Amino acid sequence: MKIAYSLVTRRTFLNTLFGGWLVAFCGGSLYALLKFAFPTLGKEPDFVVLKTGDFVNIPPNSVKPFAWGGKLGLFFKKENGSTYALKGVCTHMECNITYKPEDKKFYCACHKGWFDDNGKNIEGPPPKPLEFFDITTDGEKLIVAKKGIKVELPKA
Amino acid sequence: MLRKILFACAFMLINTVTLWAQQETIEVFPSAPYDRHIIFQCLAFFWMAIIGLVVIVRMKLKEIERIQKMGIDRENKDIPLLD
Amino acid sequence: MSCQRLKDWLDERYDFEEIASIAKKKLVPAHKYEIWYYTGGIAMFLFILQFITGMVLSFYYIPYFEHANKSIIEIVTKLNMGWFFRSLHHWGAQLAITVLFIHAFSTLLLKSYRKPRELLWISGFILLAISIFFGLSGYFLLWDERAFAAVRVATGGAGNLPVIGGFIKAFLRGGIDVTGDTLIRFYAFHVSILPLLTLFLIGIHVLLVQYHGMSVPLSQEKKALKGTPFFPNLFYKDIIIWLLVLGVVVSLATLLPPEIGKKADPLAPAPENIKPEWYFLFLFQTLKLFPGEIMGLNGEMIAIILISCGILFFFLIPFFDRKSNAGEKSTVFTWISVIYLLYFVIMTVIGYLT
Numbered sequence: 001m002k003i004a005y006s007l008v009t010r011r012t013f014l015n016t017l018f019g020g021w022l023v024a025f026c027g028g029s030l031y032a033l034l035k036f037a038f039p040t041l042g043k044e045p046d047f048v049v050l051k052t053g054d055f056v057n058i059p060p061n062s063v064k065p066f067a068w069g070g071k072l073g074l075f076f077k078k079e080n081g082s083t084y085a086l087k088g089v090c091t092h093m094e095c096n097i098t099y100k101p102e103d104k105k106f107y108c109a110c111h112k113g114w115f116d117d118n119g120k121n122i123e124g125p126p127p128k129p130l131e132f133f134d135i136t137t138d139g140e141k142l143i144v145a146k147k148g149i150k151v152e153l154p155k156a
Numbered sequence: 157m158l159r160k161i162l163f164a165c166a167f168m169l170i171n172t173v174t175l176w177a178q179q180e181t182i183e184v185f186p187s188a189p190y191d192r193h194i195i196f197q198c199l200a201f202f203w204m205a206i207i208g209l210v211v212i213v214r215m216k217l218k219e220i221e222r223i224q225k226m227g228i229d230r231e232n233k234d235i236p237l238l239d
Numbered sequence: 240m241s242c243q244r245l246k247d248w249l250d251e252r253y254d255f256e257e258i259a260s261i262a263k264k265k266l267v268p269a270h271k272y273e274i275w276y277y278t279g280g281i282a283m284f285l286f287i288l289q290f291i292t293g294m295v296l297s298f299y300y301i302p303y304f305e306h307a308n309k310s311i312i313e314i315v316t317k318l319n320m321g322w323f324f325r326s327l328h329h330w331g332a333q334l335a336i337t338v339l340f341i342h343a344f345s346t347l348l349l350k351s352y353r354k355p356r357e358l359l360w361i362s363g364f365i366l367l368a369i370s371i372f373f374g375l376s377g378y379f380l381l382w383d384e385r386a387f388a389a390v391r392v393a394t395g396g397a398g399n400l401p402v403i404g405g406f407i408k409a410f411l412r413g414g415i416d417v418t419g420d421t422l423i424r425f426y427a428f429h430v431s432i433l434p435l436l437t438l439f440l441i442g443i444h445v446l447l448v449q450y451h452g453m454s455v456p457l458s459q460e461k462k463a464l465k466g467t468p469f470f471p472n473l474f475y476k477d478i479i480i481w482l483l484v485l486g487v488v489v490s491l492a493t494l495l496p497p498e499i500g501k502k503a504d505p506l507a508p509a510p511e512n513i514k515p516e517w518y519f520l521f522l523f524q525t526l527k528l529f530p531g532e533i534m535g536l537n538g539e540m541i542a543i544i545l546i547s548c549g550i551l552f553f554f555l556i557p558f559f560d561r562k563s564n565a566g567e568k569s570t571v572f573t574w575i576s577v578i579y580l581l582y583f584v585i586m587t588v589i590g591y592l593t
Contacts, residue, residue: 011219014212014219015216017212018212018216021205021209021212025205025206025209028205032320033291036318036320036321037295037298039298039299182312182499183315184315184322184326184496184497184498184499185322195493196493199490202489203486206482206485206486210482210483213478213479213482214479216475217472217475220472221472224472
């Protein structure tokens with residue numbers, strides 16, 4: 001069905017086409033620019049590899065820190081000799097925690113939060129327990145991984 | 157053109173020399189074919205976008221020139237206001 | 240669309256009518272040489288591109304000599320599209336300087352510098368010098384062997400100027416030799432000092448162009464039509480040209496990404512066949528022409544003095560060209576300009592091929 005008049009003026013048509021295409025073009029270019037400008041936001045590693053010798057022989061009821069990406073990780077040996085690894089970051093406002101061997105508890109100095117030796121939040125503002133990791137040993141290598149992550153080591 | 161040939165030769169020379177010297181060349185351009193194809197495809201889309209924009213702007217220009225030739229692009233000076 | 244409401248909001252507060260009527264009056268002459276009018280706009284567009292890519296690159300670059308080279312390698316290998324933006328910044332720089340030289344030589348040959356536009360020439364020349372320094376400082380930030388040697392030669396050459404040479408060399412280098420301090424200094428130039436100077440000078444340059452209008456070459460003055468309105472006709476033509484230039488830069492950046500060399504070692508000897516960036520080649524080649532000693536005086540110093548005189552004459556050409564200022568045809572200066580252009584091109588090509 002042909003109509004006698006145009007539904008849209010030439011001017012509107014051209015301006016909309018121009019505007020729309022320009023927005024798409026600039027949007028695409030801006031997206032590329034922003035993808036570069038914003039870093040891969042605070043990605044934590046899926047696992048880290050440490051030297052077994054450095055950690056396995058620490059005295060019982062003590063912790064040894066290690067690097068978990070940019071954050072603090074703690075290798076923890078309980079009184080009974082069982083070993084664990086956990087993220088040494090308070091679940092309240094992400095301050096670094098410390099281990100108090102006398103109390104057998106983890107303590108966060110920022111707002112006086114306490115966690116027991118299984119990481120459960122027992123006192124103060126922290127809302128969640130501490131995050132624990134899975135440990136596997138492969139000879140000289142001590143592999144600390146996020147719970148549930150399948151670790152694939154790179155060749156060599 | 158000369159520059160491209162020179163660059164290609166320099167690149168190949170650097171590659172062979174470094175292979176021999178067992179040093180790493182730094183990858184300034186992704187080497188995986190999958191990544192390369194994506195990049196070239198993006199370049200093609202980009203050019204299509206640019207040419208699309210150029211065509212639209214030329215359409216606008218033609219329209220403006222048509223209007224200017226007709227002399228209707230300016231408002232009359234003593235035009236009465238509608239309110 | 241909400242565009243109308245925005246316009247009304249602004250209209251109720253600001254009087255755009257006056258600016259709009261002035262803008263509508265801007266006319267651009269049409270004649271045989273009008274294509275050269277576009278060179279300035281292209282140069283400005285490329286500079287804006289450089290500013291944008293430079294700003295995002297500066298998020299990741301580390302200006303400390305120990306980490307500089309590595310930070311660039313990280314940008315190129317690890318970040319999303321890092322290689323692309325670095326490549327874009329590199330090719331944008333090459334094209335910007337090329338277009339700037341085209342712009343400079345075209346205004347020289349068309350004698351746009353004549354009265355009343357002398358200040359345009361002066362500000363333009365300073366902008367050209369700043370851009371070359373932009374190129375040198377930017378290239379140095381790579382901190383690879385080639386860049387290191389290039390800066391040694393460039394600052395050493397500047398040091399050969401009589402009287403002031405020593406001061407300039409020490410100022411640029413931040414000390415006696417090229418060190419990590421030089422890197423920090425050049426970073427400050429490249430990222431802060433030069434951009435601010437450039438913005439200021441470009442502002443003056445563009446304002447003066449609006450004030451004087453576009454210059455018409457003497458031979459075309461009678462024939463030129465008063466011409467097309469800038470808004471909207473030439474504005475859209477500018478946009479088309481800028482889009483095409485953008486396409487070219489992006490293609491070059493994608494297809495020919497630049498290499499990164501090994502980290503510079505200040506104690507290592509200069510690598511073989513070291514050559515500066517192409518826009519320095521004509522100076523380099525000229526220096527090679529002079530023998531080590533002329534009549535008992537240091538050949539290099541004589542070369543630098545002669546080159547400086549040549550550049551100074553180029554800088555002050557509007558004041559030497561009396562005939563153009565009077566509005567007459569000035570063949571002598573046309574020939575001088577042609578000689579400058581030919582010398583620059585030939586020396587650059589020779590420098591490139593040897």
